[in-house]
Amino acid sequence: MVNKRYFFVTAQFLMAAAFFLLATQSARAQVTDSGTVTMSGSVAAAFRISSGGAATVTGATVTGDAFNTRPLAVTLAFGDVGPANTNSIVSATVPVQIRSNAAYKVVAQMTSNTFDSADTDAIQATDVGFGITNLRAAGDGAGLTTTAVSGSTIAATIAHDPVSEVVTSGLRASFPSTLSSVSASTQVLSGPRLTKASQENKANNGLLFDTKIAIVPQYFSTGNFSATVTLTISAP
Amino acid sequence: MLINAIGGSITGGAFNQHPFSVTVNFGEVGPANQNGIVSAVIPLQLRSSDSYQLTAQVTSGNFNFADSEAVQPSDIGFGLQNIREAGNGGNLKTNPDPVTNSVITSGFDNDPRISIDTSALRASYPGTLADLLNPVLVMRGPRISSSGGLGGNNCSNCGILADAILAIKPQYFSPGSLSVTITFTID
Secondary structure (H helix, E strand, O other): HHHHHHHHHHHHHHHHHHHHHHHHHHHHOOOOOEEEEEEEEEEEOOEEEOOOOOOOEEEEEEEOOOOOOOOOEEEEEOOOOOOOOOOOEEEEEEEEEEEOOEEEEEEEEEEEEEEOOOOOOOHHHHHHHEEEEEEEOOOOOOOOOOOOOOOEEEOOOOOOOOOOEEEEOOOOOOOOEEEEHHHOEEEEEEEOOOOOOOOOOOOOOEEEEEEEEEEEEOOOOOOOOOOEEEEEEEOO | OOEEOOOOOOOOOOOOOOEEEEEEEEEEEOOOOOOOOOOEEEEEEOOOOEEEEEEEEEEOOOOOOOOOOOOOOOOEEEEEEEEEEEEOOOEEOOOOOHHHHHHEOOOOOOOOOHHOEEEOOOOOOOOHHHOOOOOEEEEEEOOOOOOHOOOOOOOOOOEEEEEEEEEOOOOOOOOEEEEEEEEEEEO
């Protein structure tokens, strides 16, 4: 009995040892391994200016950009702005769209012109009314930050509609703001971050404003003129 | 392979590198990058002497969760594609074939560059890093390597390959920087 009992215990031990060995071998077969992918990236402050839609014009012709076209480039041909044009005013409205992922400012500058400053009776920069109005969301504005429209401010010196605010009581028509107002780089608009995290060129993540330009046909000296206004958006 | 990046780079991940470690710098992922979707394709090689499962987890990251307009884990698409044999597959286990019998978990079995949804304001993907904030089974299958192919880590034909694809569409995210590590574990 003693021997049998001893054998049983030994057998139990051997069985336990065998199980331990099997378990050890099984664990060795399950070797875990791992590797890593580390990624990085960055987002810089970004500012965009593009067409806010087709320009509308009264008494002139226009070639320009469809909504979302970038870079913005609109050409206005006012045609005859002498007395041969019997319209009371020639004007154009150019919708502009801006986007940003940070606070912004827009500056305007007349970067080139052919006004004949030597002849004061020729059309001058002061004869071309220029203003910015009508801040609004593009589309339903779902891609704009909550303060994009309300927090944006047009500079008081340029926040005029030259069509409705033209002054014709003097000999020469005048405007509260003109191309002369932007003969140097001039901040015309500023505000907070405009665009939520969203894709480029969506129809509702931009802020729109209207650039308005107007001329009253008058007895200017005969000749031609041209002028280019450049709008630039950047960090304040 | 890094595609459409500006100022980006990819290092590591040479064939048979072990431990596996790849660093991807997507570069600029704001609107300044007009190249389309920035993506990285990273071939993973798996070997096993038993049925296996592959899990993935974002093990570290500096996402700015407080700013929902910053890049979030859900803005980075993740998928696995193109399971294939390494080399001539001569030391792969057969019956069952580990290539045809490995399964990518639904949601990750796509190329995020193709499955991207751009209809909403913010681009989205079927699978993203947001799905990997905890360990997640992304692929599983039968034993991969035959006994002849288990001699070491430099066997060129005893593993299977799968492409891990990461994608991010540049958007008007808040300015800042991003760093994320994904750990793949096979057991």
